[in-house]
Amino acid sequence: DGGITQSPKYLFRKEGQNVTLSCEQNLNHDAMYWYRQDPGQGLRLIYYSQIVNDFQKGDIAEGYSVSREKKESFPLTVTSAQKNPTAFYLCASRPSMGEQFFGPGTRLTVL
């Protein structure tokens, strides 16, 4: 089955800890994206990568970091510098100009 997987589905962390969210795709898409969604809000772009070993900041990159060492993988690290990290995090991938596919998301709660 082709698709995007994110793990874990729910994640709890103490304030001040870094945490890494996993995103893997087997769709052979070049582009991958990370979004954050807060209750009643739209999706906001954190980081995106158009090709392996390259990535760009989105609208709200502060407090986050990413890597793109493999085409299939685009992990997101939420650092302690992110002031309000509790949110629903969505990973997506996309072929050059078509539909964007989303993973099932990770709900991060910082206690």
Added chain:
Amino acid sequence: RKEVEQDPGPFNVPEGATVAFNCTYSNSASQSFFWYRQDCRKEPKLLMSVYSSGNEDGRFTAQLNRASQYISLLIRDSKLSDSATYLCVVNLFTLTFGKGTMLLVSP
């Protein structure tokens, strides 16, 4: 002006009703347009792309007005299962999502 604006709703309609959502976008250079559907606590999924000539997929009709920079979605014969949040999405270099319009279809 916000990049993509939608009425947040909720739109409360009875089964069988016809309902229309509008969306406006600010960047006239936007290249492609989509409607996504998002169920509660789930990821967004593509409902349909929006083409310049307008397009239909079953009970759903999407239209684009480039001159006025707005996109519409019409749902005919609403079903209970249509209850969801509908996201207007505009593509320039990356996709920009509206905050969504919530639809609640009641029996």
